Amino acid sequence: MVPSVEAFEEALSCWRDLADVLSAGLSRVLLYGPSGTGKTYAALHHGVGNNAAERLVCTEDLTSGEITGTWMPVGENRWEWREGPAIRAWRGLGGLGGRLVVDEVDRASGDALSTLLAMTDSPESARWRNPETSEWVRPGPQFSVVMTTNIDDLDDIPLSLRDRFPVSIRIDRPHVSALTSLSEDLRGPALAGSLGPAGRRVSLRSFYAFDELRRHLGSPRAAQLVFGEDGATGVLDALTIGSIT
Amino acid sequence: MSVVHPELVTGRQDGFVNAPWTVKPGSTRRGEASCNLTERILEVPLGIDATSRVVRAHELMHARVSPHVIDHYGALDEMAHRALECAEELRINTLIARLDFDVSLLCDGSEKGGARRIAESDDWPEALCFLMAVLGTGGEKPFLAGIRQVDPSWMPGLRAVRKRALGLMDSLSSAALGATILNDEELPSGYANSTVVLARILTQSMAARPPTTPDELRSFRRSLEPGGRRPPTGRFARLVFDDTVPMSTRPRGAGLRRPRADSSGLTMRYPSRLLTDERKRAFARRSNLHGGIVIIDQSGSMDIDEASLSTLLRRAPDALVVGYSHRPGDHGSTPNAWILADRGSVVTRIPSGNIGNGVDGAVLEWALRHRKNSEPIVWITDGQVTDSHDHPDDRLTVHCAELVRRHRIRLVKELEGAGRSLTCGRTTSRSQLSQFGRLGRKLLEMKTF
Numbered sequence: 001m002v003p004s005v006e007a008f009e010e011a012l013s014c015w016r017d018l019a020d021v022l023s024a025g026l027s028r029v030l031l032y033g034p035s036g037t038g039k040t041y042a043a044l045h046h047g048v049g050n051n052a053a054e055r056l057v058c059t060e061d062l063t064s065g066e067i068t069g070t071w072m073p074v075g076e077n078r079w080e081w082r083e084g085p086a087i088r089a090w091r092g093l094g095g096l097g098g099r100l101v102v103d104e105v106d107r108a109s110g111d112a113l114s115t116l117l118a119m120t121d122s123p124e125s126a127r128w129r130n131p132e133t134s135e136w137v138r139p140g141p142q143f144s145v146v147m148t149t150n151i152d153d154l155d156d157i158p159l160s161l162r163d164r165f166p167v168s169i170r171i172d173r174p175h176v177s178a179l180t181s182l183s184e185d186l187r188g189p190a191l192a193g194s195l196g197p198a199g200r201r202v203s204l205r206s207f208y209a210f211d212e213l214r215r216h217l218g219s220p221r222a223a224q225l226v227f228g229e230d231g232a233t234g235v236l237d238a239l240t241i242g243s244i245t
Numbered sequence: 246m247s248v249v250h251p252e253l254v255t256g257r258q259d260g261f262v263n264a265p266w267t268v269k270p271g272s273t274r275r276g277e278a279s280c281n282l283t284e285r286i287l288e289v290p291l292g293i294d295a296t297s298r299v300v301r302a303h304e305l306m307h308a309r310v311s312p313h314v315i316d317h318y319g320a321l322d323e324m325a326h327r328a329l330e331c332a333e334e335l336r337i338n339t340l341i342a343r344l345d346f347d348v349s350l351l352c353d354g355s356e357k358g359g360a361r362r363i364a365e366s367d368d369w370p371e372a373l374c375f376l377m378a379v380l381g382t383g384g385e386k387p388f389l390a391g392i393r394q395v396d397p398s399w400m401p402g403l404r405a406v407r408k409r410a411l412g413l414m415d416s417l418s419s420a421a422l423g424a425t426i427l428n429d430e431e432l433p434s435g436y437a438n439s440t441v442v443l444a445r446i447l448t449q450s451m452a453a454r455p456p457t458t459p460d461e462l463r464s465f466r467r468s469l470e471p472g473g474r475r476p477p478t479g480r481f482a483r484l485v486f487d488d489t490v491p492m493s494t495r496p497r498g499a500g501l502r503r504p505r506a507d508s509s510g511l512t513m514r515y516p517s518r519l520l521t522d523e524r525k526r527a528f529a530r531r532s533n534l535h536g537g538i539v540i541i542d543q544s545g546s547m548d549i550d551e552a553s554l555s556t557l558l559r560r561a562p563d564a565l566v567v568g569y570s571h572r573p574g575d576h577g578s579t580p581n582a583w584i585l586a587d588r589g590s591v592v593t594r595i596p597s598g599n600i601g602n603g604v605d606g607a608v609l610e611w612a613l614r615h616r617k618n619s620e621p622i623v624w625i626t627d628g629q630v631t632d633s634h635d636h637p638d639d640r641l642t643v644h645c646a647e648l649v650r651r652h653r654i655r656l657v658k659e660l661e662g663a664g665r666s667l668t669c670g671r672t673t674s675r676s677q678l679s680q681f682g683r684l685g686r687k688l689l690e691m692k693t694f
Contacts, residue, residue, distance in 0.1 A: 192263045
């Protein structure tokens with residue numbers, strides 16, 4: 001079943017918000033909501049121009065060095081300073097600044113979080129000194145940061161970090177353009193798959209896998225492999241009932 | 246425990262907005278699973294057994310095809326809510342059966358006992374509705390067995406409705422049955438073309454008398470077909486007054502002065518009464534007659550005009566005049582009675598009738614309740630007494646005839662004769678009764694009239 005116009009309209013609303021914010025030149029945006037809806041993809045590709053976006057995936061083990069840079073051995077008794085993704089994004093192409101994408105920001109440890117705070121500070125306050133050249137680096141005029149998180153409640157993000165991101169957009173469903181490579185009958189369900197609570201969410205990635213597998217193995221087996229023994233019946237029943245045409 | 250995915254049930258084309266649902270644990274027992282589309286609450290059994298799965302499929306199908314907007318601009322006003330509810334159950338069960346869900350599992354063991362209780366309480370409307378809710382499922386056979394045990398005479402009627410309902414569902418493809426694109430009345434087309442059609446049939450059959458004789462069954466079967474006449478109900482409709490009819494006060498005449506016999510007075514006008522009247526009321530006393538009650542049958546066969554009403558009110562300015570006519574099959578949405586004049590005030594526009602009679606007895610009883618002292622009651626009628634579906638009915642005719650006889654209600658054919666009848670002081674003579682059709686014949690059969 002092809003999603004209805006209304007479904008597209010609904011699906012587009014959060015993405016339209018993001019496009020509006022980015023095209024207006026706002027350089028700090030926080031995207032949150034269920035996983036598998038394409039937040040990271042959008043952060044990496046929307047509004048980045050010719051720059052390649054720098055991506056930082058936060059974990060509990062993330063260190064400051066992985067954000068700003070680290071000394072790397074380049075030969076015998078020689079070390080060279082390798083700038084991290086945050087500084088590379090500050091510089092961007094020709095020093096104009098690029099896009100920094102901070103994934104799963106809620107998982108960053110205290111040390112990394114304080115460095116992230118410094119890197120995402122306002123352009124007037126943000127600066128960093130290269131330990132090798134002693135050069136003061138500032139974010140370029142086109143520098144932007146998009147943070148993403150899978151949490152549903154913004155209160156779980158440190159207040160100081162949220163304060164740097166005045167615009168938070170909840171992305172609760174995939175972008176319709178992400179559905180085009182799915183079979184038609186799965187587009188509607190895939191668009192709505194992320195709406196339910198955590199235990200019932202079915203990500204876009206799962207639909208891609210199911211779609212691919214069912215071509216070779218048939219729907220029951222594909223569902224069993226992708227959604228598990230317990231989940232397969234529920235998903236297949238819902239898809240069957242939705243497919244009345 | 247199974248996971249149910251209402252969010253994945255998509256494809257509606259009626260503007261239903263996809264949003265998160267709340268899932269509550271229910272059970273496979275009748276009435277303990279539901280789908281609330283307005284608040285998006287799905288109550289379903291979460292067991293891994295096959296019955297739980299079919300119950301979940303049933304509720305998910307509601308989420309897929311049932312209407313989510315309550316207000317349908319009056320399109321459903323005429324239908325009994327229970328009829329709509331149960332007709333929709335049949336549509337849903339038909340759809341899931343076509344998707345190979347095993348609907349024979351939809352049976353919780355309460356059907357036979359429930360059917361017995363329904364038949365014992367003589368609840369024919371509920372028997373029809375419940376049959377639709379279990380039709381095609383595992384609950385159908387025990388339900389019919391329960392009915393048969395208590396009142397086998399209902400079986401032919403139930404079978405006729407069953408056949409018609411299944412025929413209606415079979416005539417539509419799954420796509421048509423489950424279509425949610427809105428029609429002109431803002432109803433999902435699948436719902437409008439199946440559930441609403443069946444609910445309309447059910448609503449009129451619920452009001453009907455259960456057919457028992459071959460003739461009644463034939464007429465009942467015909468009523469189930471498209472364009473078929475509604476079956477006889479054997480009862481009057483509920484009286485619904487139109488309170489919106491505008492009234493205005495009317496310049497009041499003196500009414501009609503007429504002499505009455507009395508035991509004292511100035512003029513001995515009836516000397517013969519000294520011999521014939523045990524109270525010896527030989528004197529005449531003039532009194533003004535102002536009132537009385539006039540009941541006007543405004544069904545298709547009868548008509549009144551303002552001039553006739555004015556003439557009547559000149560003779561009886563304080564009369565209470567009430568018109569009535571029932572729309573056959575209506576369940577209270579269309580008023581079937583209206584006050585035309587109320588002790589001095591009169592309508593500014595005479596409402597037109599609704600084709601049928603339908604409330605003859607009800608309006609007579611209403612008039613008797615509003616009668617002051619022993620003021621005269623005149624009934625403008627053609628002598629036809631019909632039930633709520635506008636079928637002439639012997640029992641109802643006898644009922645009205647008894648009211649006429651017991652309360653000395655005067656029968657008049659035309660409104661022009663009402664004023665005279667109010668003031669003449671005589672009831673309808675036996676010789677006039679032949680003008681009043683079935684009612685007149687019944688009255689003639691009553692020896693004491």
